[in-house]
Amino acid sequence: MRVKYVLNEVLVGLWRNVTMTIAMIITITVSLGMLGASVLMYLQVDRMKTFYYGEIEVSIFLVDNVSEGQITALEEKLKSNPLVKTATHETKQDALERFKVLYADSPDFVAAVNADSLPESFRVKLNNPEDYDKFNASLGDQQSQGIQRVIDQRELLQKVFNIFNSVQLMSLVFAVVMAGAAVLLVGNTIQVAAYSKRREVAVMKLVGASNWFVQAPFVLEAVVAGAIGAILGFVGLFIGKVVLLDNKLQALTAILTPVPNGNVWLMLPLLVGVGAVVSAATAWVTLRFYLKV
Incomplete structure (x- = not known):
């Protein structure tokens, strides 16, 4: 009740x-x-x-006049680095193919770019993206190795x-x-x-x-x-x-x-x-x- x-x-x-x-x-x-x-x-x-963060890469762009010896030495250095999970060398032609995929909706823009317009690079994945500063320091003198610029995608994200x-x-x-x-x-x-x-x-x-x-x-x-x-x-x-x-x-x-x-x-x-x-x-x-x- x-x-x-x-x-x-x-x-x-x-x-x-x-x-x-x-x-x-x-x-x-x-x-x-x-x-x-x-x-x-x-x-x-x-x-x-x-x-x-699991897909983040560090892009190491190389100078235009980088030598084969510099590329080989840098590749060995990256693969032996304990901070590095994978390191992939990307030639100018590889960079152009990637560019075509990224900008497939803009054919006129793609047609205006050739392989020589894009830099050769290494695409590096770290075991821990938070260790970028340690990795960047481990590269040492970048200019002598033919490195033009290192970009951490984590900063952009x-x-x-x-x-x-x-x-x-x-x-x-x-x-x-x-x-x-x-x-x-x-x-x-x-x-x-x-x-x-x-x-x-x-x-x-x-x-x-x-x-x-x-x-x-x-x-x-x-x-x-x-x-x-x-x-x-x-x-x-x-x-x-x-x-x-x-x-x-x-x-x-x-x-x-x-x-x-x-x-x-x-x-x-x-x-x-x-x-x-x-x-x-x-x-x-x-x-x-x-x-x-």
Whole structure:
């Protein structure tokens, strides 16, 4: 009987302040949706680092007048280096073939380039990409070995990851701001509901109702609104993933690595848990201030 009464009061309370309830749910939806997006971004950046760092190469470009002896000596030096996983010599003709593949969509650009325009090089993979500084130091005097320039792809990727980290931080900050707005709105909604039922609460206390029995409908109102907002936020994330990343922006995900469905589904219990707990805590604290029980 008590459970039935509490559930009935929850439904009545949500309907009594329907406009504020809708506003609260929308605010929670946006804030938790942003939170879920920032968490997904964090997971995706880590996933991308793991994938791309395994493909990172160090490019050693050689001068145009490099001798065969210099090339042979450098190749032996690279293959005997304990920091090196693989070292591949790329001739000018090999570089041209790679160039044709990379810019196959721009035939006029490809036609304007010949083998002599491209440098001879070595493509080196390190056992640990983080050891680039040690590897670069182990090369010694680069000019005497016919080395024109050494490029670490990790530096280029790090700039990209810095951009993603900034986007991740911005989305997280926005989510926190929206969460603050949701907390204030939940507190205000519960305060209005408690004020509208102040006489009923007073009567219930006079007849010996316990604190939890009086507070339960208000707290559950907030929990239900938080859970609904979390589910809607998850639905928005999932639709965005399917409609945008899996279709319209599919070419982009091929570069940034696809977002696994498992990571998206992981957001559902996370968002529902956060939404329910934060809403319940906000309602309980509000009741302690505005409802004398």
